[in-house]
Amino acid sequence: MDLIDETIAAIRPLDGAAMRDARDHQARLTKPPGSLGVLEEVSVRLAGLAGQCPPPLPEPAAVAVFAADHGVHAQGVTPWPQEVTAQMVANFLAGGAVVNAFAAQVGARVSVVDVGVATELDGTEPDGTEPDGTEPDGTGAGDAPGLLRRKIAAGTADMTAGPAMTAGEARRAVETGIEVARELAADGAGCLIAGDMGIANTTASAALIAAFTGLPPEDVTGRGTGIDDATHAHKVEIVRAALARHGLAAGHGAAPMETLAAVGGLEHAAIAGFVLGAAALRVPVVLDGVIAGAAALAAAALCPDALGGCVAGHRSAEPGHAAALRALGLRPLVDLELRLGEGTGALLALPLVQGAVRVLHEVATFDSAGVSEKSGGAEEDGSGRP
Numbered sequence: 597m598d599l600i601d602e603t604i605a606a607i608r609p610l611d612g613a614a615m616r617d618a619r620d621h622q623a624r625l626t627k628p629p630g631s632l633g634v635l636e637e638v639s640v641r642l643a644g645l646a647g648q649c650p651p652p653l654p655e656p657a658a659v660a661v662f663a664a665d666h667g668v669h670a671q672g673v674t675p676w677p678q679e680v681t682a683q684m685v686a687n688f689l690a691g692g693a694v695v696n697a698f699a700a701q702v703g704a705r706v707s708v709v710d711v712g713v714a715t716e717l718d719g720t721e722p723d724g725t726e727p728d729g730t731e732p733d734g735t736g737a738g739d740a741p742g743l744l745r746r747k748i749a750a751g752t753a754d755m756t757a758g759p760a761m762t763a764g765e766a767r768r769a770v771e772t773g774i775e776v777a778r779e780l781a782a783d784g785a786g787c788l789i790a791g792d793m794g795i796a797n798t799t800a801s802a803a804l805i806a807a808f809t810g811l812p813p814e815d816v817t818g819r820g821t822g823i824d825d826a827t828h829a830h831k832v833e834i835v836r837a838a839l840a841r842h843g844l845a846a847g848h849g850a851a852p853m854e855t856l857a858a859v860g861g862l863e864h865a866a867i868a869g870f871v872l873g874a875a876a877l878r879v880p881v882v883l884d885g886v887i888a889g890a891a892a893l894a895a896a897a898l899c900p901d902a903l904g905g906c907v908a909g910h911r912s913a914e915p916g917h918a919a920a921l922r923a924l925g926l927r928p929l930v931d932l933e934l935r936l937g938e939g940t941g942a943l944l945a946l947p948l949v950q951g952a953v954r955v956l957h958e959v960a961t962f963d964s965a966g967v968s969e970k971s972g973g974a975e976e977d978g979s980g981r982p
């Protein structure tokens with residue numbers, strides 16, 4: 597059995613008994629039943645993931661920013677030059693990006709995983725040596741702490757001309773995501789966040805979401821980093837052409853690994869693996885924006901139970917993200933019209949997830965605090981409605 601099959605075989609559904617314990621416990625806490633709304637369901641799901649109530653606090657959190665480039669960039673789907681991917685990797689490693697600020701805010705550790713950056717990272721050659729051929733000496737951005745060198749290819753190929761990845765590249769990217777989840781969990785992370793960086797990756801995200809949901813390209817293709825109406829119309833047609841070329845147009849069904857290889861990105865495949873790897877270890881994942889949403893659809897297609905321990909951190913401004921979350925049955929915790937990626941929306945939601953679980957640990961029950969319960973005959977349905 598290879599790593600992907602072994603990981604999928606290890607994934608189990610949420611534990612129903614632990615979920616019932618969490619629901620019962622929530623009902624005994626000193627608050628009107630149901631008054632913590634969506635957070636109660638988050639706590640119940642994390643109890644189901646851990647198989648115990650209360651589940652461990654989801655901390656410390658670790659963010660892995662999966663970075664990769666995209667051949668479809670050549671089709672003029674984004675106003676940004678491709679080298680911005682590598683430049684932003686250097687910025688993450690120097691601590692200067694929004695993900696660094698938001699991670700510092702919540703005490704999360706940031707790692708950057710190069711799974712497919714096309715431009716070489718500052719100061720290093722493709723194999724990670726210094727330009728003069730010596731081993732990395734700590735002077736280039738490529739040597740900074742927090743960089744995981746897992747480059748599978750120098751970006752994907754143009755999905756409108758052929759498959760974005762070979763089958764082997766797609767599998768290696770999924771395996772890389774599993775390995776990174778394992779490494780971060782082994783280092784003590786109690787909650788995982790997948791961020792992304794990749795100029796043009798909202799085009800690949802739209803193609804994946806259309807393929808997995810069957811929705812038409814115009815419903816799931818957004819403006820990414822910011823494009824005018826004409827470029828947006830062109831982007832929709834590029835997504836349509838890629839789906840048609842690979843036989844992925846609405847209603848044709850989508851085999852997960854083949855779909856990832858045809859129209860996905862190396863970071864999408866790695867994030868799908870990261871979700872699978874975390875699920876096998878029963879570690880919760882807070883999902884970020886449209887790239888994570890597209891990757892989560894692939895993970896769910898590979899193993900539906902993999903999504904049991906995933907929380908949708910936020911809803912991004914990309915229309916495809918809302919479509920992906922609907923298809924996954926996930927309700928986003930935060931909706932601030934963010935459209936940045938990097939893991940930023942998930943990091944903002946992290947304290948909500950942690951707070952949801954902390955309630956199960958720390959809040960007194962009516963019995964223990966001597967607080968009277970409500971009187972009256974209405975059947976308790978947990979909704980908080982009388």
Ligand SMILES: O=C(O)c1ccc[n+]([C@@H]2O[C@H](COP(=O)([O-])O)[C@@H](O)[C@H]2O)c1
Pocket residue numbers: 673674675676792793794795796797798799819820821822884885886887912913914917934935936937938
């Ligand atoms: O997270 C999101 O929902 C999101 C929405 C729009 C843009 N992004 C980020 O912007 C980049 C891709 O945008 P684009 O327009 O080049 O496809 C990539 O680095 C993503 O992390 C991210």
Ligand SMILES: Cc1cc2nc[nH]c2cc1C
Pocket residue numbers: 676680684792793794821936937938
């Ligand atoms: C500057 C910049 C920062 C980003 N972070 C994630 N995607 C990004 C895209 C751009 C263009």
